Amino acid sequence: MSEKIRLEYQPPHDFSNLLGFFAKRAIPGVERVDDASYRRIFILDGKVGEFAVTRAKRGHALDLHIDFADTACFPDIAARVRRMFDLDADITAINAHLGRRRHLKACIAKHPGQRLPGGWDGFEIAIRAVLGQQVTVAAARTLTERVVRKFGHQVDTPQSGKVHLFPTPAALAEAELGGLGITGARIATLHAIAAAARDGRVDFRRERPLAEFVSMWTALPGIGDWTAYYLAMRGLAQADAFPAGDIVLRKAVARDGKPVATKALEEMSQAWRPYRAYAVLHLWRSTMA
Template sequence: MNFSFSYRRPFDWQSHLAYLAYRSIPGVEIVTETTYARTISMAERLGHFIVEFEPGSNRVNIDIRYSEPQLFSQIIEKIKSIFDLCADSEHIDKFLAKDKRLKPMVNQFPGLRVPGCWSGFEVAVRAVLGQQVTVKAASTLVSRICARYGQPYQSTIDGLSYVFPEPEIIQWSNLDNMGIIGRRTEAIKGIAESVTSGQLVIDSSIDSKEFVDKICTIKGVGDWTAFYIAMRALNDPNAFPYSDLILRRSLTRKELTPKQLLALSESWQPWRAYAVMLLWKSYGVQKQRDLMLVKK
């Protein structure tokens, strides 16, 4: 079934897709310059969808391949969340540009949005595996889990071959010999157990502070992990992983302490998650420029 939606400009969907592409899970997601495709599981039925952006327009096309049409509205809402399609970027950019530190970044990168997710549990696993390792290293570990425990899926799209495993599966899985250190294995299993039992909910239905407090009681889960999940899975526009090393290095020549960064971010409320995307983007672009200069 095909759908088409418009969104408010500005929206830097190219950067949004690039963010998702860099973190994509082989076999579960495929990202190109204009499209995002992934497998899904709802109500014990498997399927997939494709999202395609039209260059030069403010429209996005969605193709859903799923056997239960009564759930299409839920799927569409999740897709809107993944791409933050309902955000008023013009308003958010104007607000953040009031800060003299952020204004040059807003001018350079207008329309950045906060990537959501299909599954809060999936993002939680990804966040735990991303602790103190590179993005690519975390992607490798996630892909190993999916290859071993993901449910096989036959798709019309080459490269979509399984769905991300449910918490009920991960709770009892053996994650040994996959390159995952013991503390992270314990954290992943702890999250899976809490989600399966209903003690932990990882979506926008729960208050962000309540979520952070709950998930931080799980051994191996700290504030960075909790706030990152809140950004992407709870769609909290004010979530702020203030201990993030890149954020602490992005604003001043001297690295800020988490406490200093948190104090500095007060004026960015209630849009701190969007400030995070600006700072990450700006830092990444600057690092690329520095690398190019070194190569010359």
């Protein structure tokens, strides 16, 4: 069954910026991103489907084009896409609050439509976050593609032909990841994440408090505060997730040319609550200008 669903949002919304973010990280075969759309092949309830997201021609909305056999799953698919593109944010309130802060005023004025880039699946985000530790975005994408091609389930899709989908927790928990360019320590972390997700010891339940989520994930080997907060930002659309130890953030608010200390940044960020994750995206973006 095919259907187009209109996903409305409160403007402004920087759709182009999100497309750029996803394009740099797109998994070949699974995701396709261009200047006007995001497309993905997925599996849900054991069935394979595809969707595409484009900007609606009228009004403040995105158009979601779904090709999937079970229409009962359409609301779930739409909800996931809404989180991917952060369509439920009260951007007026966020901008009004952060726009009064010294380090963020110019950022908000320059990019008022900044949103949190989400993801289709929390487990996938977690695996990709570990693969991306201490390497470039391009290198992380290459590692991800290798993992997907070797351990992802191959499906035959009507529009895209044969494609390897992202591996399941069960597939990666015991996978032989050697020879793919992944360090031994990260292989151990990937195995730990996959086993924990398979066994239900970690999850992305949206009702879980942020502190509890961070504690749950940092209990795994190789997962520190930075990664846990990053997962909360992207996997839960948690608006107040804040990796205070991030060196780029500490440089973005530098004093006398020196990065502020983690504790000082944590104290400074209290004025940005409850929207610190948006402050993170703005400050990261300001360093790339």
